[in-house]
Amino acid sequence: MNIRSIMFSALLAAGILAACSGKKEAVTEENKEHEHAHEKESATDDEWKEMDNFHMLMAEAFHPYKDSSNLQPAKAKAAELASAAEKWASAPLPSKVDNDDTRKKLDDLKTSTAAFAETVKKGDDKVIAEELTKVHDLFHAIQEEWYGGHEK
Structure with missing residues (x-):
């Protein structure tokens, strides 16, 4: 060439x-x-982006406690959980869960995570563990609404 x-x-x-x-x-x-x-x-x-965001935080906070009684991650994420719950509660709801029951549960989650953040500041591990479990269970009730949600 x-x-x-x-x-x-x-x-x-x-x-x-x-x-x-x-x-x-x-x-x-x-x-x-x-x-x-x-x-x-x-x-x-x-999709429910706010639920997914909260879920990631909850997993990081709850599973160390559940798996090995380690509350440190939950304590470190308490304020972040409260903030994420507040954002989630104020976000528009997907149509299949746009109902009064889901709104109430989200408001309860917002209140519970704020209370949890305050409890963490007080430092009583037994009460922190109890409130973390309540927040976790409430989150799962909302998540079940989504995955088993009914059509309007």
Whole structure:
């Protein structure tokens, strides 16, 4: 191959790559818009982001206690749990759990997590463990509404 053939091949390859890259970006932008539209739908139909966020915190707080009586993670996450419960209680509800019972449970969770955060400040491990278990059980009652939720 001579230099001209190599140069031509290199330019051709660069042109093809540039053309494909541009198309890929356009498709990606289009996909992003499409995904955002579905995110808005799924926030009320398929997903409950606030529940998932609270669940992650609850798992990090509760399982060390349940598995090995370690309350330190729960104590460290108490204020964060209260904040997450407050956000969750004020967020729009997905249609399948948009009812008075779920709203009441979320308000109870908000109140219970705030009380739990205050109990942690007092430092009585027995009371902390009892309140952590109550918060956990209340969370699971709400979660059951979601997974076994009825249609309106």
